[in-house]
Amino acid sequence: QVQPVESGGGVVQVGGSLRLSCAASGRAFSGYAMGWFRQAPGKGKEREFVAAISRRGVSTSYADSVKGRFTISRDDDKNTVTLQMTSLKPEDTAVYYCAADFWGAGGSDLHDYEYWGQGTQVTVSS
DSSP states (O other), X not given: OEEEEEEOOEEEETTOOXXXXXXXXXXXXXXXXXXXXXXXXXXXOOOEEEEEEOGGGOOEEEOTTTTTTEEEEEETTTTEEEEEXXXXXXXXXXXXXXXXXETOOOOSOGGXXXXXXXXXXXXXXX
């Protein structure tokens, strides 16, 4: 079992960059695929997939809306996952969640992820 804890959120201007980190306490971190999801403000907004990385970082996947702008990476020695975000847009404003999927492939379905962090707010101002 792991417990993800996100950090690095904040307020940034349009076109700026931000780096989110997720530290996962617990054992066997390398056995988890890790993902980032986000939930925009407003009633009815669902949590949506942003990026994922497979166990040992063999493969990554991204939502079309962030492809080419965001990069996910992991460091199994430090039990951390990072989301580097560049060229930020107002529509990237959301609470960003880190999630862990035990022995998963790193997919986009949030229901595959068993463990979730509390989230970190990212606000992109114009």
